[in-house]
Amino acid sequence: MGKEMKSLELWQGPNGINLPATLKEANEVVPYANYLSENQKKQIVSAFQIQAYDMAAEYAWKKAMVKLKETIATLGMKFVGEMIGREDFDETTSVDTEVTDYTAIKIAEQLGVIGATAALKLRQSNELITHYFSKNADEELDYTSAFSIVKSSIQYVLGEQDISIAIEFSKFRDRLLNESLKLSDPQVEQVINSPLFYLRTVMTILLSSARNDVGAKLENSLANLNLIVPPIWPNLAEGDRWNIGTAYRDVTASGNTIAASGIKNALLKVGGFDYVPENLRSITFIRTAQQVIETHFAYNNFYNEPAVVSKLSSLGNTIPTPALIECFQAYLVVYLGNRYGISREAAPIAEKELSKISKERWRYYFEKVIQSDETILYKIISIGVTRFCTLLKQNGLDDFTGLPRTNQLLYDAILQNNSGKASTASQALFSKIKKGS
Numbered sequence: 343m344g345k346e347m348k349s350l351e352l353w354q355g356p357n358g359i360n361l362p363a364t365l366k367e368a369n370e371v372v373p374y375a376n377y378l379s380e381n382q383k384k385q386i387v388s389a390f391q392i393q394a395y396d397m398a399a400e401y402a403w404k405k406a407m408v409k410l411k412e413t414i415a416t417l418g419m420k421f422v423g424e425m426i427g428r429e430d431f432d433e434t435t436s437v438d439t440e441v442t443d444y445t446a447i448k449i450a451e452q453l454g455v456i457g458a459t460a461a462l463k464l465r466q467s468n469e470l471i472t473h474y475f476s477k478n479a480d481e482e483l484d485y486t487s488a489f490s491i492v493k494s495s496i497q498y499v500l501g502e503q504d505i506s507i508a509i510e511f512s513k514f515r516d517r518l519l520n521e522s523l524k525l526s527d528p529q530v531e532q533v534i535n536s537p538l539f540y541l542r543t544v545m546t547i548l549l550s551s552a553r554n555d556v557g558a559k560l561e562n563s564l565a566n567l568n569l570i571v572p573p574i575w576p577n578l579a580e581g582d583r584w585n586i587g588t589a590y591r592d593v594t595a596s597g598n599t600i601a602a603s604g605i606k607n608a609l610l611k612v613g614g615f616d617y618v619p620e621n622l623r624s625i626t627f628i629r630t631a632q633q634v635i636e637t638h639f640a641y642n643n644f645y646n647e648p649a650v651v652s653k654l655s656s657l658g659n660t661i662p663t664p665a666l667i668e669c670f671q672a673y674l675v676v677y678l679g680n681r682y683g684i685s686r687e688a689a690p691i692a693e694k695e696l697s698k699i700s701k702e703r704w705r706y707y708f709e710k711v712i713q714s715d716e717t718i719l720y721k722i723i724s725i726g727v728t729r730f731c732t733l734l735k736q737n738g739l740d741d742f743t744g745l746p747r748t749n750q751l752l753y754d755a756i757l758q759n760n761s762g763k764a765s766t767a768s769q770a771l772f773s774k775i776k777k778g779s
Contacts, residue, residue: 378405579713
């Protein structure tokens with residue numbers, strides 16, 4: 343069976359394998375899962391034949407996520423931790439237990455392991471899996487949903503024996519750490535003109551090196567940081583600027599004078615010291631907000647959200663500025679919910695906390711943050727804006743003008759409760775993150 347399918351395959355890197363559009367049955371699509379053994383393929387097909395759709399979907403999905411996480415882990419778990427703001431990660435950290443499926447998909451997309459379409463399909467599959475296997479599910483997984491999950495798992499992950507981090511990305515990462523580059527370098531010129539999606543990854547590499555490397559690697563990363571930050575600073579999102587400031591705070595606190603001096607020079611060149619956190623309080627808010635987000639996209643989210651949202655809300659009424667973006671995102675994902683509804687205990691807590699945020703901070707969110715908030719943009723695309731509209735109107739947040747053009751279009755569509763227009767605007771902003779203007 344595997345040899346017969348071999349000649350039909352064309353691996354396209356992040357775009358997955360080509361599957362004929364006519365495939366409608368499990369026994370037609372499963373043979374393309376070259377990562378699986380023949381016995382494993384038979385188990386999936388057999389599960390479909392006995393109408394054990396949940397078993398088939400869960401098995402394929404878990405295999406796909408194990409493979410995706412193993413691929414990500416090849417970069418080193420310390421680096422993976424830097425990408426998702428987990429300072430507790432080291433090389434002994436288990437990628438399988440510490441990185442959620444949702445986060446794995448997000449990292450894989452950012453690293454070029456999967457493309458935008460693949461990420462969208464896999465996120466949809468993740469939502470289906472987390473819903474139907476949660477305590478809140480009131481019906482069983484049907485054939486159509488199960489087939490969709492299995493097909494996406496195979497097309498974008500299991501279809502290739504050995505997917506790997508994009509070669510060009512790996513080479514450039516090595517250059518960032520092992521050479522002091524120049525502005526005239528073609529790859530540097532390409533980075534400077536890249537979309538936010540790629541800039542964010544490059545900054546993560548350099549800041550991770552500043553925190554952890556010594557010797558020549560540290561010197562090279564700091565030199566390249568000082569080279570790249572000034573020209574890309576205007577295009578960095580607020581959260582990415584805070585990441586640089588936080589890195590400076592961290593290396594200063596740890597006594598790493600070489601790294602502190604290098605990052606300080608970069609910040610001086612762009613007047614970026616407003617983005618250096620003043621105290622550790624903000625870190626507590628950020629970590630708790632990240633825990634809320636992880637919980638929202640994990641199994642039994644409606645059941646588990648109340649505890650973590652309550653924990654975040656109990657930290658205090660005034661959110662530190664460095665943690666504002668993460669807290670906005672955390673409260674919004676819980677308040678907006680997903681296509682299956684909301685957590686009836688957690689959503690009111692999130693709504694109460696969102697209502698406490700000042701009008702000035704809400705304007706800041708719509709003016710400078712939402713265009714790079716992939717999570718909330720995806721929410722708007724997938725579930726509409728009815729609850730968002732209600733939130734804004736009930737809190738007198740309905741008169742913002744002068745926002746950046748597409749931000750204004752999105753904001754106006756939310757106020758009009760026009761999910762179609764809001765989705766179009768969100769997709770335009772989402773596309774800009776991935777591809778640039």
